[in-house]
Amino acid sequence: MYQPTAYLLRHAQRMPTEQYRRLEQILPENRRERMLRYRREEDRKNCVLAYCLLEYALKRQFGIRRMPEMRPADSGKPYFTDKAMPRFNWSHCHGGILCAVDMQEVGCDIQDDILDAQVLYSRCLHERERSNLPQEEADAAFTRLWALKESYLKYLGVGLRRDMRELDYSGCVQPCGSRDIGDAVLTWGRYPRLYYSVCAQAPTDICEINSEMLYQTLCCE
Numbered sequence: 001m002y003q004p005t006a007y008l009l010r011h012a013q014r015m016p017t018e019q020y021r022r023l024e025q026i027l028p029e030n031r032r033e034r035m036l037r038y039r040r041e042e043d044r045k046n047c048v049l050a051y052c053l054l055e056y057a058l059k060r061q062f063g064i065r066r067m068p069e070m071r072p073a074d075s076g077k078p079y080f081t082d083k084a085m086p087r088f089n090w091s092h093c094h095g096g097i098l099c100a101v102d103m104q105e106v107g108c109d110i111q112d113d114i115l116d117a118q119v120l121y122s123r124c125l126h127e128r129e130r131s132n133l134p135q136e137e138a139d140a141a142f143t144r145l146w147a148l149k150e151s152y153l154k155y156l157g158v159g160l161r162r163d164m165r166e167l168d169y170s171g172c173v174q175p176c177g178s179r180d181i182g183d184a185v186l187t188w189g190r191y192p193r194l195y196y197s198v199c200a201q202a203p204t205d206i207c208e209i210n211s212e213m214l215y216q217t218l219c220c221e
Contacts, residue, residue, distance in 0.1 A: 002086075004102040004200035007057045008110075008208045010191065012049050012097055013042060015211040020045065022219050023052050028067070046092040049214070053099040054088055056209070056217050061101055062086055075157050077107075089154055095194035102200050107155030109147045110196040117142045124149070126168040140195070145169055147197040148186055155184055155199035178203040 027035065027048060035047040058064040068080040077089065090099040093112045100108040114120070117139060121130055125145065133141055148169045153162055169186075172179055176189035187204040188197040198204040 002061065002103050004100065004104070004106055004187075004198065004202055004204040005057070005061055006098055006100040006108055006187075006196070006198045006204050006206050007053055007060075008096055008098050008196065008206060009049060009053055009211065009214060010096040010208065012046065012092075012211065013094075015045075015049075015215075019211065019215040019219075020048070023215060024048050026055065026218060027051060042094065046097055050090045050092050050097050050099060052214060052218055053097055054090060054101070056214055057088070057099050057101045058086065059217060073157060075159050075161070077154060077157050077159070091150075091154075091196075093194065095191065096196070098196050098198075100198045100200065100204065102204075104201040105155055105157070106204075107151045107153070107157075107199045108197065109150035109154065111143050111147045111150075111194060113139050113193045113195075114143045114146060115139050124164040126165055126170065128168050128170040132170045132173075140190075141173075144172070144175075144188065144190070144195045144197075147195045148172055148188055151188075151197040151199040152181070152184065152186065 031051050035044050038044045055067055068082050068085045070078050070080050072078050086101050086103055087106050088101045089106050089108045091108050091110045093110050095112050096110050098108050098110040100106045129145055149164045149167050153159055178187045184199050185203050186199050
């Protein structure tokens with residue numbers, strides 16, 4: 001039986017240009033068009049590598065060697081049109097790219113530390129979360145809560161249309177951990193200057209890979 005798994009790629013911007021160009025050629029035309037909509041080169045690169053990370057995850061986790069057809073739902077969350085295929089979700093930021101896969105619904109988020117976020121507290125945090133937010137390392141604590149909430153909302157397929165203040169994760173105070181929240185399980189962790197979170201039906205395995213592993217798997221095997 002498959003277990004939810006999330007593949008994490010950090011330091012993506014350090015990938016050698018030649019390897020990146022090879023991976024870029026993997027993209028289908030519709031994904032390439034989406035990539036070109038980004039104005040910043042870093043965002044374009046993350047768009048390419050998120051797609052490649054999904055292809056890597058499908059190959060490693062399920063033995064799927066050809067990317068199935070995908071479409072975005074009304075919420076924007078992408079899905080495979082073949083309902084027999086795995087569910088997936090991806091997220092990226094400056095510090096890393098995250099792709100979660102499972103046979104059940106899954107959502108994930110990865111966030112660079114959100115700095116000076118006090119203006120967001122009243123719009124995003126439950127009352128208990130606000131009262132328990134530590135004065136020291138408040139930015140990191142807020143980033144953890146944001147990642148937890150966004151991964152759950154992406155799991156539900158509603159994105160940020162739901163009021164984040166309805167969700168209370170004040171009990172998720174450790175830098176990394178796993179917690180059953182009733183209808184799902186959150187798994188989260190901390191790296192220097194970033195947090196990630198995955199929401200699935202069970203605790204999620206986190207597999208960190210590097211750009212060489214990604215390149216070798218997709219271009220040389």
